[in-house]
Amino acid sequence: MPNYTITVNNESRTINVDSDTPLLWVLRDELNLVGTKFGCGIAQCGACTVHIGGVAMRSCSLPISSIEGEKITTIEGLSEDGSHPVQEAWKEIDVPQCGYCQSGQMMTASAFLKDNPNPTEEEIRQAMHGNICRCASYNRIEKAVKVASEKMT
Amino acid sequence: MSTQNTTNLSRRNFIKTSALASGGLLIGFNLFQACKPEAKMPVDIASLNFNDFNAFIRISDEGYVTIFSPNPEIGQGVKTSMPMIIAEELNVSWDMVNVTQGALDTKNFQRQVAGGSQSIRFGWDALRKTGATARQMLINAAAAKWGVDPATCTAENGVISNANGDKIGYGEVVKEAAVLEVPEDITLKDPKDYKIIGTDAVNVDIDKIVTGKPLFGLDYKAEGMVYASVLRPPSFGKKLKSFDATKAKQVNGVIDVVRIGEKLKAIENQAKGFTRITDKVAVVATSTWAAMKGKKALEAVWEDEARLENTVDHDVELFSILDGKKFDTRREDGNVKKAFATADKVIERTYESPFLPHNCMEPMNFYADVKADKIHLVGPVQTPQWAAGMIAAAYKVKPDQIHLEMTRMGGGFGRRLYGDFVLEAAEISYAVKKPVKVVFSREDDMAAGTYRPAIKYRIKAALKDGKVNGYYLKEAAINGNMYGLIPNFFPAGCIPNYKVDTGNYKSTMTTGAWRAPYTNFLAFAEQSFFKELADELGRDHPELILELLQNVKGTKDKRIQYSGERMEETINLVLSKSNWGKAPEGTFQGFAAYYSHNTHVAEVAEVVMEKGMPKVKKVTVAVDCGIVVNPTGAINQIQGGAIDGIGHAMYGNLTFKEGVPQARNFDKYRLIRMQETPQVDVHFVKNTKSPTGLGEPGLPPAGGAVANAIEAAMGKRIYKQPFISELKPESSILG
Numbered sequence: 001m002p003n004y005t006i007t008v009n010n011e012s013r014t015i016n017v018d019s020d021t022p023l024l025w026v027l028r029d030e031l032n033l034v035g036t037k038f039g040c041g042i043a044q045c046g047a048c049t050v051h052i053g054g055v056a057m058r059s060c061s062l063p064i065s066s067i068e069g070e071k072i073t074t075i076e077g078l079s080e081d082g083s084h085p086v087q088e089a090w091k092e093i094d095v096p097q098c099g100y101c102q103s104g105q106m107m108t109a110s111a112f113l114k115d116n117p118n119p120t121e122e123e124i125r126q127a128m129h130g131n132i133c134r135c136a137s138y139n140r141i142e143k144a145v146k147v148a149s150e151k152m153t
Numbered sequence: 154m155s156t157q158n159t160t161n162l163s164r165r166n167f168i169k170t171s172a173l174a175s176g177g178l179l180i181g182f183n184l185f186q187a188c189k190p191e192a193k194m195p196v197d198i199a200s201l202n203f204n205d206f207n208a209f210i211r212i213s214d215e216g217y218v219t220i221f222s223p224n225p226e227i228g229q230g231v232k233t234s235m236p237m238i239i240a241e242e243l244n245v246s247w248d249m250v251n252v253t254q255g256a257l258d259t260k261n262f263q264r265q266v267a268g269g270s271q272s273i274r275f276g277w278d279a280l281r282k283t284g285a286t287a288r289q290m291l292i293n294a295a296a297a298k299w300g301v302d303p304a305t306c307t308a309e310n311g312v313i314s315n316a317n318g319d320k321i322g323y324g325e326v327v328k329e330a331a332v333l334e335v336p337e338d339i340t341l342k343d344p345k346d347y348k349i350i351g352t353d354a355v356n357v358d359i360d361k362i363v364t365g366k367p368l369f370g371l372d373y374k375a376e377g378m379v380y381a382s383v384l385r386p387p388s389f390g391k392k393l394k395s396f397d398a399t400k401a402k403q404v405n406g407v408i409d410v411v412r413i414g415e416k417l418k419a420i421e422n423q424a425k426g427f428t429r430i431t432d433k434v435a436v437v438a439t440s441t442w443a444a445m446k447g448k449k450a451l452e453a454v455w456e457d458e459a460r461l462e463n464t465v466d467h468d469v470e471l472f473s474i475l476d477g478k479k480f481d482t483r484r485e486d487g488n489v490k491k492a493f494a495t496a497d498k499v500i501e502r503t504y505e506s507p508f509l510p511h512n513c514m515e516p517m518n519f520y521a522d523v524k525a526d527k528i529h530l531v532g533p534v535q536t537p538q539w540a541a542g543m544i545a546a547a548y549k550v551k552p553d554q555i556h557l558e559m560t561r562m563g564g565g566f567g568r569r570l571y572g573d574f575v576l577e578a579a580e581i582s583y584a585v586k587k588p589v590k591v592v593f594s595r596e597d598d599m600a601a602g603t604y605r606p607a608i609k610y611r612i613k614a615a616l617k618d619g620k621v622n623g624y625y626l627k628e629a630a631i632n633g634n635m636y637g638l639i640p641n642f643f644p645a646g647c648i649p650n651y652k653v654d655t656g657n658y659k660s661t662m663t664t665g666a667w668r669a670p671y672t673n674f675l676a677f678a679e680q681s682f683f684k685e686l687a688d689e690l691g692r693d694h695p696e697l698i699l700e701l702l703q704n705v706k707g708t709k710d711k712r713i714q715y716s717g718e719r720m721e722e723t724i725n726l727v728l729s730k731s732n733w734g735k736a737p738e739g740t741f742q743g744f745a746a747y748y749s750h751n752t753h754v755a756e757v758a759e760v761v762m763e764k765g766m767p768k769v770k771k772v773t774v775a776v777d778c779g780i781v782v783n784p785t786g787a788i789n790q791i792q793g794g795a796i797d798g799i800g801h802a803m804y805g806n807l808t809f810k811e812g813v814p815q816a817r818n819f820d821k822y823r824l825i826r827m828q829e830t831p832q833v834d835v836h837f838v839k840n841t842k843s844p845t846g847l848g849e850p851g852l853p854p855a856g857g858a859v860a861n862a863i864e865a866a867m868g869k870r871i872y873k874q875p876f877i878s879e880l881k882p883e884s885s886i887l888g
């Protein structure tokens with residue numbers, strides 16, 4: 001099995017896995033970063049969303065061989081102490097029900113707000129459309145993205 | 154003393170105390186004994202309507218309070234709201250409380266179950282007494298120290314004061330309090346003095362959730378743990394004949410490939426109603442990915458063992474039940490035959506629903522470490538005691554040789570009532586002699602479901618002199634029928650001639666409870682039907698319902714489950730909050746009200762037309778759940794329930810061909826997403842009645858309210874779920 005080197009949350013990590021191993025399972029099983037969740041494995045639900053070079057991507061569908069050398073941020077690295085405006089907003093609005101989808105939701109939201117710090121309601125709904133919340137905490141996700149955007153500006 | 158007590162508690166069964174080795178007061182409660190409902194526990198798990206609880210309080214020497222939440226948290230919020238009730242009576246500030254998930258403890262606790270939205274309802278009295286008893290013991294200890302009458306002492310925010318102005322913290326009298334007699338007489342607070350109950354408490358796991366800390370079953374790891382992926386029969390009606398593991402074993406990381414099923418067969422009689430008894434092949438590997446890859450490389454041969462059913466077969470079977478004469482009568486009032494024979498007009502409609510998978514966001518998974526003398530189980534299961542019981546029987550160990558820990562669950566919706574994944578994990582661990590985590594892929598999860606079965610209702614009403622004089626509902630369902638109480642929901646008691654009949658088809662498919670079992674579809678059928686009756690009678694839909702409710706007010710019929718008075722108030726609240734009947738041009742309203750899981754809910758949906766398709770913009774919900782323990786959590790549950798109800802009514806559909814589920818992942822199975830989501834505006838009826846559950850009751854009325862709004866907008870009545878197929882037959886399912 002080959003070695004791959006990636007930067008995860010500002011730390012360089014070398015992993016020895018099969019080339020087709022999705023980043024999701026590298027993070028969860030090899031690097032012990034279990035905040036990134038498994039929901040579908042086929043890029044349909046968004047539970048596994050991470051940032052690659054600052055862009056929100058579905059880690060379940062990214063083989064490790066395709067991201068050699070990339071800079072990856074996971075929910076664990078979104079902030080040092082849970083104080084990213086998105087995390088603060090999520091706490092303030094008390095978004096989660098079961099909570100399982102929420103790290104993916106927050107990773108999508110934080111990447112989106114970086115590009116569009118002042119979104120309209122419609123833009124928020126569009127940006128978050130790809131992330132399923134089976135508990136349907138959608139009203140609060142929408143509100144929290146708005147609150148986060150206010151915190152950022 | 155509060156007047157809200159509805160349960161008679163026997164002191165002796167209720168509390169025992171013990172001093173903690175580390176100092177601190179530990180109070181153990183047997184809430185099951187305390188809260189035993191009048192009715193018997195149903196044998197069929199799908200009918201789980203009662204819930205039993207246990208709780209622990211621990212107070213540190215410093216005065217911090219740990220409350221053990223004994224019951225599984227599936228996203229319904231009990232890990233926050235139940236400890237709030239204890240903390241309220243304990244008179245501590247919520248900031249001083251830390252909530253910890255308790256493990257399954259069969260010695261101290263009778264049952265630990267999540268299901269049926271019953272947690273708060275059955276926990277209410279016992280949880281308050283839990284807190285109040287501890288508070289009184291702490292006061293008694295302080296009074297003894299001071300040499301004063303306890304009656305002259307008060308406790309506030311974890312500090313006890315006496316008439317002389319002395320003060321002492323809970324943590325300073327905890328050791329003395331722990332060895333005191335348990336007081337017989339305790340005083341519960343008057344709801345008007347509540348400081349915690351009725352205020353917003355954010356989800357107790359919020360910090361861990363937003364920072365991605367390990368919390369869920371899938372996140373659990375242990376020393377030496379390996380991963381397993383299981384190959385199950387691809388269709389209902391087929392079983393494993395043989396398999397070739399050569400290629401699977403060549404996959405990097407695969408350690409072993411084992412056939413499992415013997416242990417399951419050993420407990421076949423107990424496990425039958427919960428899971429499919431069939432042989433499977435487990436691929437065990439050093440990582441989840443390797444296990445999944447190994448499974449894909451397996452070559453298995455399957456053989457027929459039963460009829461390979463199709464959705465079209467189910468349709469034929471269910472219609473033949475509805476058209477036939479073989480029914481069980483669940484309730485009959487008056488003379489239904491005569492009512493229909495003498496009717497001015499008879500209206501009959503048939504409503505249809507498909508199979509639904511649960512699709513918990515966190516796929517099924519479990520950890521097991523099976524050793525000869527000790528079994529360790531960790532993971533998300535709604536019925537931990539059932540799981541431990543099965544494992545004890547299968548491995549012939551005593552209950553105290555099993556240690557079962559519950560993790561937070563990425564959704565339950567009923568799926569995790571069935572511990573098939575616990576049995577699988579244990580059998581694999583037993584076979585490979587290693588600690589094992591079994592992980593379902595989404596495909597596994599959707600294809601090995603315990604589905605909400607397809608159901609059809611045929612409802613007939615006899616109209617006479619402008620009134621509904623007769624009502625006859627027939628249910629044709631798969632593998633089970635509406636359970637005990639449902640035939641006594643609305644409109645039972647409102648219509649003089651009333652009958653509910655049920656018939657059943659036995660299928661090879663595994664089916665079970667799905668959020669708000671039966672009522673999740675029945676409410677849509679019934680409330681769509683009443684809209685049609687109202688139109689026929691030239692009446693406003695909610696007005697007709699309100700008129701009918703007058704007949705059940707003050708009923709002496711003990712079987713009737715809902716309250717005419719409470720439903721009336723709930724409906725009036727939703728009508729005023731939604732501006733019923735005054736929607737702006739282009740906005741169309743639909744109404745539905747439904748009582749389930751002891752909570753009364755009324756909803757008004759608003760639909761607008763966009764590009765020829767209806768879009769749900771807003772839902773106004775009124776809820777009577779008694780005292781609202783945690784408003785932020787309560788609103789979240791109701792919003793989620795309403796949107797879930799709309800999503801599944803609109804899109805939910807699982808069909809079968811030759812026993813094979815036709816959708817196995819979210820590319821083919823559509824769940825509601827952000828842009829299809831309405832704003833849900835939630836209002837609570839204010840009263841001081843004992844609280845009831847919220848996990849399920851928000852869901853049933855949603856489909857009916859939306860269908861009625863669509864009818865108002867388009868003139869099209871919907872009789873079948875998913876609505877999307879009725880609205881746009883040729884549509885591709887992902888929009």
Ligand code: FES
Pocket residue numbers: 037038039040041042043044045046047048049058059060061
């Ligand atoms: S797990 Fe990656 S998108 Fe669903």
Ligand code: FES
Pocket residue numbers: 096097098099100101102132133134135136137228514563564
């Ligand atoms: S909070 Fe449960 S899936 Fe989103």
